[in-house]
Amino acid sequence: MKYIEEYRNNDQVQTLFHAIRKTVKHPWYLMEICGGQTHAIARYRLEELLPPEIRLLHGPGCPVCVTPVEIIDCALRLASEPGILLASFGDMMRVPGSRDDLLRIKACGGEVRMLYSPLDAVTLAGKYPEKEVVFFAIGFETTVPVHLMALKEAICRGLSNFTLLTAFFTVPPAIETILSDQENKVNGFLTAGHVCAITGNIPYQRLTEKYKIPMVVTGFEPVDLLYGIYRCVCQLEKGAYRVENAYKRVVPERGNPAARAIMEEMLEPCDQEWRGIGILSDSGLKLKKEFESYSAKVKFASLFKEKKETSDKNIFQPEGAVIPFRETITSFPIPSSQENIVSLQNAAVSFSHQATASPHSCIAGKIMRGLKQPSDCPHFGTICQPAHPIGAPMVSSEGVCSAYYKYRV
């Protein structure tokens, strides 16, 4: 397959390993940002084949992993409300909120749909004008424009029953947080090619200059990843620091002007909470005032207020941990029919009454800041596995713990 096989070619891979071994003279910590890169690294066992001087750290680029519990609880609350149809991508279905997940709400009678595109949610809004259709839209700069396109389509079609429940993240503030940490070990970054395909490379130039650290725009196949590592090591060994594009076949220097234009038109920066990391200033994007009527957070604010008042004390777990909800799931009443959905609604509100501090210490936040590895977590592969995850990185298809579990256990 063109553009795939040549970037998995064994001769190319061996040539790059050889070049890296020849170049590296000092120990370096490199961080790949994106969860897709982390999975490719684990899948192709690249980490084990690198010279011992190079250690890879795995950054906060899995959107499912950094989505705060509070917003997931908002999605659960909406999904349990009669008359609301909540749709999202498959990845979000099993991510635990403070006490449950969307699949469980669906099993209890909530109207939850797993879709492949937010445009399908717009279609649903047209088909069911009597329902409120909410698309649970999370993501980095890569996917944000797709959600906005769907919203524009809904506006064009005059669909006032379509809203977005958003958690939009931007990468540069997260990198800055990692670099400002006194414990920071990262010497160089492999930035996510698909994010840069939208934003271009300019947002990273200020960071390289301020922190004197190389950043290499990198792709997702083994040859791309090894080439990114090689270019980063070349800079580090020479004492250089600049943004370098090692993924030119996809990333134009200035990104995608059309995608950036729709983001500038509809969104503005906001402080955003990152699960396991905390609230980072201006690290999120929210709908501008003129589009607020399409924000589920605004339109259904009264539902969230009701929930917040019952849950302020215990909804957020600072290290990215979630309640091991499967231990308490039997206490949750399952409505036997759509009529019983009111009991579901009440139960969703009462989740937070039952929530207590997790007895487990999920270290996802430390892993995403490059301070720990999944293997440092005492729960990894024991009580925390994809079938019964404790933290989001074990649930998500881009999570670092699920990558280690899938390819290294």
Ligand code: SF4
């Ligand atoms: S293995 Fe589980 S508990 Fe440990 S850091 Fe990963 S998600 Fe959290």
